[in-house]
Amino acid sequence: MSEAQETQGNGTYDVIVLGAGPVGQNVADRARAARLSVAVVERELVGGECSYWACVPSKALLRPVIAVADANRVEGARQAVTRQLDTDRVFARRNRYVTDWDDSGQARWVKSIGADLFRGHGRIDGPRRVTVTRDDGSQRILSARHAVAIATGSRPVLPDIPGIDEARPWTNRHGTDSSTVPVRLAIIGGGGVGVEMATLWQGLGSQTTLLSRRRLLPRMEPFAGELIERSLTEAGADVRIGVQVTALRRPERTSPVTLTLDDGSELEADEVMLATGRTPATDDIGLDTVGLTPGSWLDVDTTCLVKGVDGNWLYALGDVNHRALLTHQGKYQARTAGDAIGARAAGRPMDDAAWGDHATTADQHAVPQVFFTDPEAAAVGLTAEQASDAGHRIKTVDLDFNTAQGANLYADDYQGHARLVVDLDREILLGVTFVGPGISELLHSATIAVVGEVPLKRLRHAIACFPTVSEIWLFLLAAYQRD
Template sequence: MGKSPETSRTGQDARTDLPYDVVVVGAGPVGQNVAERARAGGLSVAVLERELVGGECSYWACVPSKALLRPVLAVADARKVDGAREAVSGKISTDGVFGRRDRYVTDWDDTGQADWVRGIGADLLRGDARLDGARRVVVRTADGGETVLTARHGVALCTGSDAVVPDLPGLAEARPWTNREATDSRTVPGRLVVVGGGGVGVEMATAWQGLGSRVTLLARRPLLPRMEPFVGEMVADGLKDGGVDVRIGVSVTALHRPDPDGPVDVVLDDGTRLEADEILFATGRSPRTTAVGLETVGLTPGSWLDVDETCAVRGVDGSWLYAVGDINQHALLTHQGKYQARIVGDAIAARAAGEPLDTAPWGAHATTADRHAVPQIFFTDPEAAAVGLSAEEATRAGHRVRAVDVDFATVPGALLHADGYRGRARLVVDLDRETLLGATFVGPGVSELLHSATIAVVGEVPVPRLRHAVSCFPTVSEIWLYLLKAYRG
């Protein structure tokens, strides 16, 4: 293992050369999973982090956003049930919600996660890391010291992505929110404009409207455009029912905030203007690869990285450089990055041991799910969950398919979630193989249905066999029974 990883001599001339089997750049969930699997394979590992150990997901994305959303959704769920809605009175306690959020992000203290990294036997180094040619990484610490690490078997870049904010007139003076400000704010803006109809946009619109903001959601395209069309329509209806002003087909052209403590004037391309206390841009992500030394290995700084089925970067000889998680652009989702990371850690260990790799579809060292079975959930009201291909995607890919739709109102188990339950489900069936290519669910509580669909897609379970998977009565999982009945006709 390395020596004194979190201490170094100070000064510009301080350089320490440390050899490791694997160097992991980025200590978020993705980097942690690479490190854990590489350590399980008997390799020495250094993990490098410039911010908080735990990364974006733990402190400014998945964890705090869900912590903010759950109280909002819990109250909304109660209001959908006769007898319970009468017990819901008063407003949500924002102090209670923010306190809950702060507990789940451990008050932005990464001590526990840093201890976990050390606990698996990896060394943790803090500072800005960048490649310095093949198998070399330089870490510059806050005191100006430098440590040079060499990797015998692999360098895994797990640096994640940054929010994209469009270059608009008045942007600097407007001081817009990104996902970071939207999840760590300790005050509720009276009026919030959310720009973007993807996952961050719809979830943050849901959360802040529920916490007391008057939210306007602006999107150029229908909401959640990568899912089945009915998903965005139902989520838009849910947002409107909750009081959000949803405007589709509009863009922001300029911003004005002449008084730093005053409101933001938002100018739209249709000529209208909005006044808001804060504006959140949820308009996409860019790879965090600008300052990691890609140019030293013949790659373009700031680019998404093209990888093979083991996440080894194409265009770099020797299969030593890996790009894992957001920066390979396969699926910008924490759980999908962790899936890649486990495969990468195992692949590095196998290559180090001289063992052959199993890169066949669904093999131990192939990220096959990135192309065929990516699950995603958005915790709006109603929830939206999907895995695999939509009907349009499957058709474009050349499959002969049939889409089967069922309304959740037909399912007796829906009574456990809401009176007048509104929801919809779809299966996309490959007619030639009679297996599932995709599944989509919209409605209260549907997130817990998704893993069964994921197993069916990944396992390529024949649709006739699924008839023998009996759903418990009365639960919403009975939707499977109704979907299969609809497929049989």
């Protein structure tokens, strides 16, 4: 970005936002809608992790892999799949969606809403004050009349494994910005990043080994990880559950990586990727100047105000509050908090009761998530175990997707599973999980049912079109009534 593209304001704003990813952009947009002046501070690329190293590039890369898998599930289309994916074109597609890591378009958008963009490292320096240090060492002092919003996101956790420095492991960033397919790739971690990256790189032709201490996707219903494990194995990946890496060794930059496992065996790979969790990017943003611990997750109230800070001015949105490390959930928090900032600035009453305009109630009750594996895994609300642990009296309803004719027309021998978690006392849905090809587009209907607490007696009148995959709703509700 050229120097001329950075706006220099007068130093005092109604709202200062640390972080210009999707979360920061949304809170800035809502604050501007409330006619508040806004400064946005970004130390990397405007658009953040999601735009350049996470959601956007990973889905751009995964789509060709899944498209081929979908074609192979349909007689007639299967015969048209005659060669390997063109990896150069797959990577070119990714590059197009991340705009070749050029953030000038998103920087222009920040300016278009009337916010001022400051490039550099933003650090809180006492109440309502932020110091921005630029690459050349120069500094700019900003002051906020009403709010500072922290939207700095998270970074990968690097476990304490002997030899990790010499191994030079990939993180999610390498996993999505690499344009070279390793012959052998070992992935450590069986959560969402791990299973998506295993799907991606196995599909691009790498012999992939996925290592996980626990079952895959441990925060979802158990069948989700089981179906994905089976599918990855059938695709040629080596999936090992219940194993731990105790050491890494890579004596030369160009030599393979040797992984030592806790059973004493060794595994060799050309690259190793760590998908072992995230930690908040709050270690050097000045939390200590307002009585908070650097590097900590930030505890917030329902309006995303940080607890333990006097004056109702510090907000934490997205990954940093650890409620749900998902872009869409962070954007929801940002929209809600932006409206709350506007209301507080204008002296209007707060609507922060459950499901109010200034309450992030969905964080506790209806977080939707999708993993773009093959098959896809999607869920919203509580699992059966979570619901039971919370004291609900529940019933689960389970069906294979091939019960619905629409699923069988979508893919020959459709393999997938669905579960409803029903609150028996109120006869509403507490949670829904789908696993199967193409089911990500079903999730919003489930989210509406959970958020709206739609009675099952009413939900049965929501008729699914024939013949679509969404017919599974009819069979799930019928199965509940029969039981």
